[in-house]
Amino acid sequence: MTTYWCERALAGDGDLIEGLVVETTGTHITSTRPASIAPEGCVQLVGLTVPGFANTHSHAFHRALRGRTQREEGGSFWTWRDAMYDVAERLDPESCYALASATYREMALAGITAVGEFHYLHHGVRGEPYDDPNVMGRAVVRAARDAGLRIALLDTCYLSSGFGVAPQGAQLRFTDGDAAGWAARVAELDDHTDPAVVIGSAIHSVRAVGRDDLSAVAAVRPGAPLHLHLSEQVAENRACIAQYGCTPTRLLTEAGVLDERTTAVHATHLADDDVRLLGDAGSYVSFCPTTERDLADGVGSARALVEAGATLTLGTDSHAVIDMSEEMRAVELDARLVSQRRGHWQSADLLAAATVSGQQSLGFADAGRIAPDHWADLVTFDLESPRTAGTGGGAEAVVFAASAADITSVVASGILLERDPQVVGRLLRDAIVPLMEGR
Amino acid sequence: MTTYWCERALAGDGDLIEGLVVETTGTHITSTRPASIAPEGCVQLVGLTVPGFANTHSHAFHRALRGRTQREEGGSFWTWRDAMYDVAERLDPESCYALASATYREMALAGITAVGEFHYLHHGVRGEPYDDPNVMGRAVVRAARDAGLRIALLDTCYLSSGFGVAPQGAQLRFTDGDAAGWAARVAELDDHTDPAVVIGSAIHSVRAVGRDDLSAVAAVRPGAPLHLHLSEQVAENRACIAQYGCTPTRLLTEAGVLDERTTAVHATHLADDDVRLLGDAGSYVSFCPTTERDLADGVGSARALVEAGATLTLGTDSHAVIDMSEEMRAVELDARLVSQRRGHWQSADLLAAATVSGQQSLGFADAGRIAPDHWADLVTFDLESPRTAGTGGGAEAVVFAASAADITSVVASGILLERDPQVVGRLLRDAIVPLMEGR
Numbered sequence: 115m116t117t118y119w120c121e122r123a124l125a126g127d128g129d130l131i132e133g134l135v136v137e138t139t140g141t142h143i144t145s146t147r148p149a150s151i152a153p154e155g156c157v158q159l160v161g162l163t164v165p166g167f168a169n170t171h172s173h174a175f176h177r178a179l180r181g182r183t184q185r186e187e188g189g190s191f192w193t194w195r196d197a198m199y200d201v202a203e204r205l206d207p208e209s210c211y212a213l214a215s216a217t218y219r220e221m222a223l224a225g226i227t228a229v230g231e232f233h234y235l236h237h238g239v240r241g242e243p244y245d246d247p248n249v250m251g252r253a254v255v256r257a258a259r260d261a262g263l264r265i266a267l268l269d270t271c272y273l274s275s276g277f278g279v280a281p282q283g284a285q286l287r288f289t290d291g292d293a294a295g296w297a298a299r300v301a302e303l304d305d306h307t308d309p310a311v312v313i314g315s316a317i318h319s320v321r322a323v324g325r326d327d328l329s330a331v332a333a334v335r336p337g338a339p340l341h342l343h344l345s346e347q348v349a350e351n352r353a354c355i356a357q358y359g360c361t362p363t364r365l366l367t368e369a370g371v372l373d374e375r376t377t378a379v380h381a382t383h384l385a386d387d388d389v390r391l392l393g394d395a396g397s398y399v400s401f402c403p404t405t406e407r408d409l410a411d412g413v414g415s416a417r418a419l420v421e422a423g424a425t426l427t428l429g430t431d432s433h434a435v436i437d438m439s440e441e442m443r444a445v446e447l448d449a450r451l452v453s454q455r456r457g458h459w460q461s462a463d464l465l466a467a468a469t470v471s472g473q474q475s476l477g478f479a480d481a482g483r484i485a486p487d488h489w490a491d492l493v494t495f496d497l498e499s500p501r502t503a504g505t506g507g508g509a510e511a512v513v514f515a516a517s518a519a520d521i522t523s524v525v526a527s528g529i530l531l532e533r534d535p536q537v538v539g540r541l542l543r544d545a546i547v548p549l550m551e552g553r
Numbered sequence: 554m555t556t557y558w559c560e561r562a563l564a565g566d567g568d569l570i571e572g573l574v575v576e577t578t579g580t581h582i583t584s585t586r587p588a589s590i591a592p593e594g595c596v597q598l599v600g601l602t603v604p605g606f607a608n609t610h611s612h613a614f615h616r617a618l619r620g621r622t623q624r625e626e627g628g629s630f631w632t633w634r635d636a637m638y639d640v641a642e643r644l645d646p647e648s649c650y651a652l653a654s655a656t657y658r659e660m661a662l663a664g665i666t667a668v669g670e671f672h673y674l675h676h677g678v679r680g681e682p683y684d685d686p687n688v689m690g691r692a693v694v695r696a697a698r699d700a701g702l703r704i705a706l707l708d709t710c711y712l713s714s715g716f717g718v719a720p721q722g723a724q725l726r727f728t729d730g731d732a733a734g735w736a737a738r739v740a741e742l743d744d745h746t747d748p749a750v751v752i753g754s755a756i757h758s759v760r761a762v763g764r765d766d767l768s769a770v771a772a773v774r775p776g777a778p779l780h781l782h783l784s785e786q787v788a789e790n791r792a793c794i795a796q797y798g799c800t801p802t803r804l805l806t807e808a809g810v811l812d813e814r815t816t817a818v819h820a821t822h823l824a825d826d827d828v829r830l831l832g833d834a835g836s837y838v839s840f841c842p843t844t845e846r847d848l849a850d851g852v853g854s855a856r857a858l859v860e861a862g863a864t865l866t867l868g869t870d871s872h873a874v875i876d877m878s879e880e881m882r883a884v885e886l887d888a889r890l891v892s893q894r895r896g897h898w899q900s901a902d903l904l905a906a907a908t909v910s911g912q913q914s915l916g917f918a919d920a921g922r923i924a925p926d927h928w929a930d931l932v933t934f935d936l937e938s939p940r941t942a943g944t945g946g947g948a949e950a951v952v953f954a955a956s957a958a959d960i961t962s963v964v965a966s967g968i969l970l971e972r973d974p975q976v977v978g979r980l981l982r983d984a985i986v987p988l989m990e991g992r
Binding site: 180182184190191193194220223224348408409411412413435446447450451453454455457498499501505506510511514515517539540541545546547 | 787887949
């Protein structure tokens with residue numbers, strides 16, 4: 115049993131608490147109580163403590179591209195994708211583990227306690243299965259757990275390069291041939307026993323899984339999280355309409371894919387009708403604002419989606435930045451840029467998106483609040499750093515003033531994580547430099 | 554004489570240098586030479602060293618608002634301005650010094666070696682002059698110098714609340730009654746002798762200085778920097794057209810205000826003709842992307858302005874964030890959001906905007922490069938932090954991956970600044986909390 119005392123806390127119900135004792139046993143919180151003075155023998159968390167962040171959309175290996183794709187004149191999402199495929203072609207189980215492990219350690223420093231890994235790099239370089247056909251997925255899971263994170267492995271079905279075009283190049287590594295092949299491989303992952311690991315599924319996109327396979331793929335893991343890329347690019351919408359005569363959201367709705375366990379990632383370019391369908395389905399959306407900026411996707415209508423009935427969560431996706439404060443404020447700030455109005459979101463609602471809603475979308479229903487019977491995640495921000503000093507110190511400080519660099523302590527699944535940014539920097543360097551420069 | 558060795562440097566000509574010796578005498582660089590190994594007795598700067606950043610648009614006292622203006626439902630630039638005026642009404646020379654001093658120390662930590670303070674808080678709370686009518690401006694200058702920064706005090710002429718409406722409330726502190734009153738007060742600032750201080754001038758906006766006064770105000774300090782707020786809000790454009798039948802840019806052009814020493818701040822909402830006028834004038838523009846996001850201003854056309862002949866510089870303005878990496882990348886990323894295209898800017902060009910171009914716009918022509926006879930400013934980024942590790946380590950790392958938290962060392966005007974984020978945090982807290990919560 116470990117007892118923590120939070121000088122100041124946002125436990126998840128919106129109230130700012132001055133002094134909170136949190137008792138934990140193993141991975142979970144057993145009790146909480148207000149206390150203005152720290153009890154003897156407790157671990158003191160000075161600053162503002164919030165629940166653990168959930169990063170609902172990650173491609174861990176994209177971290178290798180940070181600071182390496184900005185050189186070209188011009189370019190688009192699609193030219194960026196070529197650079198990303200170039201990395202995808204070179205990873206093996208060992209380098210995949212090293213890169214994911216370092217990336218997840220960067221996430222842990224940034225207060226992320228659970229990650230949704232949208233994992234599609236399944237097979238060998240010409241598409242041949244490894245001896246264990248899940249060796250890559252298992253490497254990713256092990257990397258997350260070794261870094262102290264819980265993980266939802268969103269094992270991704272990818273069958274075509276675009277509306278029936280056969281996979282090619284790096285895409286050969288992504289495909290299991292058909293939906294049955296994908297389902298058979300994923301079933302083998304059920305041997306895991308760790309409650310900090312959720313095996314979910316993902317439909318890469320309506321480009322990669324055809325209409326006739328959507329229902330079958332969605333039916334494979336009923337009740338588990340199901341994620342999918344949705345309408346990140348206008349070109350995808352156009353091609354879907356050309357192929358099927360309807361938007362991706364409509365297509366997914368008619369296939370019965372959208373419901374309360376589904377998370378639609380990006381959801382950037384939606385028609386009003388699409389927004390209504392996602393809202394009516396009670397689905398989650400995963401906005402990834404720093405990646406959506408980086409990839410020139412555009413600004414989605416998070417506010418409209420939530421008003422329609424969807425639930426907002428946040429992801430760092432390509433890891434151009436790993437900083438949940440930056441993701442939270444970007445939802446509001448990007449909405450301001452396109453609307454020329456302020457005040458679309460309350461800070462507390464953005465914090466809920468980054469914590470409790472995200473945890474739930476990953477299948478960790480008992481996480482994202484500092485409350486009894488919840489996973490023991492405690493993320494503490496320094497309120498007297500050059501960035502946060504003088505801000506008033508509530509949710510607004512975490513959302514609008516802080517950065518990941520202001521996090522001083524992270525408890526994840528009951529473990530007070532070791533923090534050594536220098537070590538994490540070296541792990542990142544050692545994983546990335548040989549991969550990107552060693553050829 | 555002090556000798557520095559930069560492990561890696563971007564000296565200002567675009568080339569990445571592996572190993573650079575920089576010799577300084579007093580405030581300036583006397584020589585530079587490549588050297589792969591550090592000479593004995595030098596100060597070693599490990600990481601990537603760039604020239605000092607110039608923050609071309611600052612209202613130091615706005616730092617008190619960080620994390621305190623996001624609570625309202627709805628709101629606009631104009632409701633934000635009410636909150637800002639509320640602070641402006643409560644400052645005196647002592648609290649102004651304390652707040653500016655702490656804010657400038659935050660800037661120094663962030664690698665800013667020169668600041669342009671757009672200073673309009675001149676007089677007592679009912680508009681009465683202080684015994685020294687420049688006591689507030691002098692407090693700001695002293696604060697910058699005590700923090701180690703050079704400063705261009707852009708003493709601001711503010712005569713009307715909006716196209717002829719008399720100043721009211723906090724605005725009483727801003728006005729000198731008429732242009733001659735402003736000029737007479739500013740002339741008294743010529744007693745300064747510090748080469749690290751430039752006394753420039755500013756026209757608050759076409760709202761605050763009428764057409765008939767523009768030329769007179771611009772003529773007061775010929776050759777010195779002249780800054781002005783321009784078309785930050787659509788409402789300003791509309792009101793200007795209603796009053797004068799032309800855009801603010803056209804009005805300023807016809808008054809002869811725009812030339813090579815002028816910096817137009819924001820320049821967000823411009824007609825094509827306005828862009829051409831600013832380009833033809835060879836003026837600077839100061840984009841303040843993190844503030845323009847915060848205030849829901851919109852996204853200006855930096856690329857079009859530069860192609861027309863203007864020079865881009867960057868400012869942190871309201872200090873919602875003080876991080877020049879964030880400002881640099883926001884120019885590109887916000888352009889991507891509205892265009893859905895990548896690659897508007899090369900990293901080296903954004904770095905030039907934040908360094909040499911900015912320094913020049915503030916009147917420090919011999920700054921912003923690591924070169925002989927230039928101000929000795931050296932800003933060093935850690936290339937193995939969790940944010941920067943594995944990025945390749947050139948300009949792209951500083952612009953797209955780093956944050957101010959990755960800066961490990963700052964030499965400003967020949968002085969290796971002491972760095973203690975905790976001290977700066979306490980100074981900020983002690984300056985802001987009594988002001989915002991102590992009433």
